[in-house]
Amino acid sequence: MKKKPKAKQNAPRHEEWTVREHTEVLEFLFKVMPSKSRNAVKGILKRGQIVVNDKPTTQFDDKLKPGDHVQIRARVASASIKLKGVTILHEDDDVIVIDKESGLLSMGSKQERQMTAYKQLMDYVQSIHPKNRVFIVHRLDRDTSGVMIFARSKIVQQKLQKSWTEAVQERSYVALVEGIVQKGGTITSWLTEDKTFMMHSSPKPNNGQKAITHYKVLKSNRRFSLLKVSLETGRKNQIRVHMQELGHPIVGDKKYGSEINAINRLGLHANVIKFTHPTSGKVMRFESETPSSFTRGF
Incomplete structure (x- = not known):
């Protein structure tokens, strides 16, 4: 029996299932991903990572029938997005942690229309799905370099800011x-x-x-x-x-x-x-x- 060729180490990983009974997308996802929180599952669906029969969906109440094929596709940013002065140290469903270079604004203002760390990260997450957002949690001065945290939702931003000291x-x-x-x-x-x-x-x-x-x-x-x-x-x-x-x-x-x-x-x-x-x-x-x-x- 021939061995399957090894997958490329850096290729995006996909999880996939075949539907066995009539159900809806979100209900199905809760069942097949019991280790993930309900919010995490909703986030995967919202970001457009769910594909049913090779068609992406973000609708929680889309109908599924026996034989349908469901996939979770890895988040992949557009190759056209080149971060300048920003290195991503960590990324998950709730936060992005970056290393910012000196000379780059954390976030712009009405007077500052140039490229900022915030603008670049917004372009990055929206290249994965247009509904994605980032929210600034704290700032570094333009000429200060180093580690910064961004939130992936308004709720996480407010939670971090309100409990910042703790x-x-x-x-x-x-x-x-x-x-x-x-x-x-x-x-x-x-x-x-x-x-x-x-x-x-x-x-x-x-x-x-x-x-x-x-x-x-x-x-x-x-x-x-x-x-x-x-x-x-x-x-x-x-x-x-x-x-x-x-x-x-x-x-x-x-x-x-x-x-x-x-x-x-x-x-x-x-x-x-x-x-x-x-x-x-x-x-x-x-x-x-x-x-x-x-x-x-x-």
């Missing part, structure tokens, strides 16, 4: 700053924003937002220090303002006091995020390697 167990950055930082510590202050969108720090409550930043010295020389920075709060420009307040602005951060741009970019990188998955409850941790330009001088 859901995120670790959120750390690597910062290259000017001068010699002698030892680590914690900065607590209240941040306010002026009409020019500059953030200002005050040691006393002043109707601003409380911001807490922990920092630890990893390396230092006569010109620079490399710090590990952990956040208890995630305020706009928080690390940048607190490093300026410390007297050691982030390299390349002219807005907040830097006079040196030795690496031709902002010296701030979001290298770790650890969070509880909003649906499965599983703790997930993602790490992005520190840019080589940060450590070249040590």
